[in-house]
Amino acid sequence: MNYSFSNKVTGLQASAIREILKFTAFPDVISFAAGNPAPEAFPVKAVSEITAKILSENPIAALQYSITEGYTPLRDTVKKRLASQHSYDPDIDEVIITSGGQQGNELSCKVFLNEGDTLICESPSFIGSINSFKSYNVNLVGVEMDGEGIDPEKLEAALKANPNTKIIYLIPNFQNPTGKCMSYERRKTVYKLAQKYDVVILEDNPYGEIRFEGEHIPSIKSLDTDGRVIYCGSFSKVLAPGIRVGFVSAPKAVVQKIVVCKQVADVHTNILAQMIADEFMNNYDFEAHLEKIREIYRKKCGLMLSEIDKNFSKKITVTRPQGGLFIWATLPDGCDMTGFCKKAVEAKVAVVPGNAFTVHETDPINSFRLNFSTPTDEQLVKGCEILGKMSREMFD
């Protein structure tokens, strides 16, 4: 039969950048294109011990249907962590466990946005979230960033130009793909704009716990006096992504709507995974584990930056992230960025072209994303040498 798909999915097309990304699966290609945590950051031994304990002591609870809101002890653990580390103390019914951070963003979108409503996000932004918003036929408006985060004047102009804006989506900490961190002042400014135009802020914070340099900056959620911030967190970077556990914290009225949407989406999140996360955070040294992860990424990021400094043409500028997994490199004005990325993969190094992260794939952009968490140290050095040689030949 000839399928008549919904308007929602006809807009979600396989992208031209897939042509580049598919090479990353080739074993002889050094991939700086991934977004995976470093495997050595996974607490394998602890997860093994915990899992054996749960399946021995409490197997039925780990295998039976559970409640949509999430495993109650884990909701309480999340609540306590937000209170102790994130200057924000929600009630337990202001926390819902999700199947990864991505689900938190998707369900928040479903709860608030009708087709045609406007959602404003940083441009560039995380491709997964962008596609999630697109899958609800939302009017997506990207706003540029400067060194401190989303540009407040441009944000206000976008809010004025789009009076049907419902949500501002932001990744304040070590943003994907740029690695940028929004300053505290900027967070306050953006929150005030959200108040002025009466819109919701969707604060996505998958990388906040892996700050490996500089001072912690309180979340936008911690500034929230009138319940307009939905805060999404994830265990993907601090425990393991394969278990698909994240959470949303928001006012109770919002959480209740998210619960309804999650119930029809997947009933509840894998309960064994929730019990593992809870046990790990409470009965293992979570702080020591985080410090170990931060040390891994501090070293890897430092190595990549020093190799970039050593090898790249000085005409390429890069961000110097204080956390997260990504560095953002920008070519000189007028360069053919896609051409550069294609040439790179022909030289056996894969990076992600910047237009993977723009609201519209045709938006002009001359940057690309580099990941430092997945490659080995040897790959970091070798790949930067190759990209560096290419860049000097092209731009110097």
Add this chain to the structure above:
Amino acid sequence: MNYSFSNKVTGLQASAIREILKFTAFPDVISFAAGNPAPEAFPVKAVSEITAKILSENPIAALQYSITEGYTPLRDTVKKRLASQHSYDPDIDEVIITSGGQQGNELSCKVFLNEGDTLICESPSFIGSINSFKSYNVNLVGVEMDGEGIDPEKLEAALKANPNTKIIYLIPNFQNPTGKCMSYERRKTVYKLAQKYDVVILEDNPYGEIRFEGEHIPSIKSLDTDGRVIYCGSFSKVLAPGIRVGFVSAPKAVVQKIVVCKQVADVHTNILAQMIADEFMNNYDFEAHLEKIREIYRKKCGLMLSEIDKNFSKKITVTRPQGGLFIWATLPDGCDMTGFCKKAVEAKVAVVPGNAFTVHETDPINSFRLNFSTPTDEQLVKGCEILGKMSREMFD
């Protein structure tokens, strides 16, 4: 702030039946209201062994990000099972692993339906699916069933009356809530109607593997000559629901769209759970396990039916299912079904009022659902005695 939720979720309201269901959590209430598999049906020892093995031999694969389509060996295992047991041999790229069967239904809906499009389903039908379809603002049309399944004349009338019908949603085996099984002839008739009106059939089969009486009936999918059937399966009833693993089999073009929607929904299904399911199906005696489960449900269903026969007023009619988890009881015409259910819970037995399963909660219905998989044998006997006494006092 005053939240302005999307049209999609404002229609999803907390239901009056929740008032009854909340009593089921009270420890002194015998609950026939659940839909949980029997805990003794969980292969706890096997899951423990398998999990220990995976986390010892292949921990990184079990914890790292994975592909949206699902764990490739499990997709292959599902393909082989469909071929050997369900008269239908898909290619591996015609199979996607989902986070439970529910997600298969929800994503299929998202892929095909615009707001206002019509979806026809059996009435009554599974509340989770009904709410899932409602969450996309779909025009839901319920069609009555007879003893052989959905009524073909009424189905054709509904198709004629709703030319924007995109999907017919069916649970052919041991339907939730009625326990009814669609005859082979009826499956063929319904498939022909789908061809005549060029609509997709969404075949939901969570209970098919737990037939404990009678002969296997081939799926509608096995009749599918032109790629119009989307088949959803689940490991919830044959392994464990807490792990949230299911699958969809559909033509490649449809699976590709479902993959895109799943990617933005939850990236992928918990990978450890997928590996557990695959290992269990391949390296343990899956057939013996299924036979054990079937025996548990055969006994429990038989016990409940014999207690009903012994105790209930003869004016109450019940279905006599050959599989699944549910019996459907119908009161005499003109009785106050909701009143009966309220009275039952006051007498410490919870059942689910039939209007939980109608397309519109106000649709007239004088039936209620009884679950036999979760209660103990003692509870089955005691609860039926209580309901029986009540029914004789009210109707005899």
